[in-house]
Amino acid sequence: MKIVDLTLEITPDMITFPGYPGPTFIKWSKFDTQGYVSEVMFLSTHTGTHMDAPFHFNPNGPTIDQVEVYRYICNNTILIKIQKNSNQMITSHDIISNSKYEIKEKDTVVFSTGWEKQIKEKNNYMKNNPGLSKDAAEYLVEKKVNAVAIDCPSIDIGTDSGFIAHKMLLSNQILVIENLCNLYKFNNEKFTLLMTPLKLVGASGSPIRAIGIEEMKSIISRRYSKI
Numbered sequence: 001m002k003i004v005d006l007t008l009e010i011t012p013d014m015i016t017f018p019g020y021p022g023p024t025f026i027k028w029s030k031f032d033t034q035g036y037v038s039e040v041m042f043l044s045t046h047t048g049t050h051m052d053a054p055f056h057f058n059p060n061g062p063t064i065d066q067v068e069v070y071r072y073i074c075n076n077t078i079l080i081k082i083q084k085n086s087n088q089m090i091t092s093h094d095i096i097s098n099s100k101y102e103i104k105e106k107d108t109v110v111f112s113t114g115w116e117k118q119i120k121e122k123n124n125y126m127k128n129n130p131g132l133s134k135d136a137a138e139y140l141v142e143k144k145v146n147a148v149a150i151d152c153p154s155i156d157i158g159t160d161s162g163f164i165a166h167k168m169l170l171s172n173q174i175l176v177i178e179n180l181c182n183l184y185k186f187n188n189e190k191f192t193l194l195m196t197p198l199k200l201v202g203a204s205g206s207p208i209r210a211i212g213i214e215e216m217k218s219i220i221s222r223r224y225s226k227i
Contacts, residue, residue, distance in 0.1 A: 006180045006193075006210040008048040008119075015122045017153060020044045045205045051197045052176040056204040057167050064203045071146055071175060074108035074193040077212075079186055084113040084130035087157045092139035100189045105144040108193055112183035116151040119181075131157035132165040141172045149177035149193070149210075180210055188214050 008014070010023050023043040031037050045064070046052070054061025080099050082090055090111060095103070103109060111132075118125045129152040132140075140148055148155060148169055155176050156165045169176055177195060192213040197206035 002186075002214040004182050004185045004212040004214070006049065006182050006212050007208070008179055008181055010043070010048045010207065014048060015119065015126060015153075016044065016047060018126055020046065023047055043207070045200060045203050045207070046178075047207050049179045049181070049210050050177070050205050050207045051195060052166065052170060052178070052205045053203070054170045054173055054175075056176075057163065057170045061170060061173070063201070064197050064206045065199045065201045067175065067197075072195050072197070074146060074195070076104075076106070077108045077110055077191050077193040078103060079110050079112060079183065079189050079191060081112045081183075081189075084115065086124065086128040086130070087159050088130045089133035089157055090130065090136050091133045092135045095136055095139060103140075103143045103145065106146045107143070108147040108149065109140060109145055110149040110177075110180065110183065110193065112151055112186075114151070114184075116181045116183070126153050126158070128158040129153055131155055131160065134164050134168070137165040137168040141168055141174065144172075145174055147175035147177060147195075149180055149195075151180045151183050153179055177208065177210065183212075186212065186214055191215075 012023055012025060016022050021044060026040040028040045029036055029038045053064040053067055055063040078099060078101050080095060082094050082098050113130050115129055131152060132155055155178060156163050194211045195208045197208045200206050
């Protein structure tokens with residue numbers, strides 16, 4: 001199997017969503033004094049690679065601790081590679097024409113736009129990212145997918161202050177995962193996605209450790225089919 005870490009590192013100087021605090025780590029105990037090392041963290045629940053629970057935009061929706069745990073193991077994850085630039089929208093036509101597999105109920109759909117390469121350009125990365133159009137969000141709602149993920153800081157384009165895609169997906173109990181990275185390392189268009197949020201009671205989201213697993217068998221068979 002090919003195993004890929006799809007998670008951004010959480011550091012004190014990392015980029016965060018406008019208005020959100022940067023992560024702070026406080027040394028709590030020292031080995032020389034207490035005989036062990038520990039830290040205290042201060043950070044937003046939407047820091048780095050993270051998951052939005054429906055509660056994020058719906059006061060009556062499930063909080064992150066109330067989401068059924070089986071939804072975090074996505075055996076049928078469809079990767080759609082669509083190169084997009086600043087504030088460009090991913091449309092339903094983009095999805096249909098670029099997906100090599102039929103999207104079915106309970107699938108997880110991951111968009112690789114190439115935007116992760118912009119992360120060193122902090123202002124541009126956070127304020128001008130591509131994202132889903134209204135019709136793309138509607139299409140995924142109709143398909144009743146499990147989750148939608150993207151290699152951008154938001155599922156909505158940077159200039160959309162109305163958060164249309166967020167509201168449509170989360171109000172229909174579709175999980176949202178943002179700030180994925182390393183998606184370019186996948187050769188296949190299907191893989192298994194593991195995403196594990198903290199069980200934070202009453203929270204609207206959580207940082208996650210996202211891991212992609214690609215079966216080498218599918219890669220090998222694909223290569224031989226071209227010979």
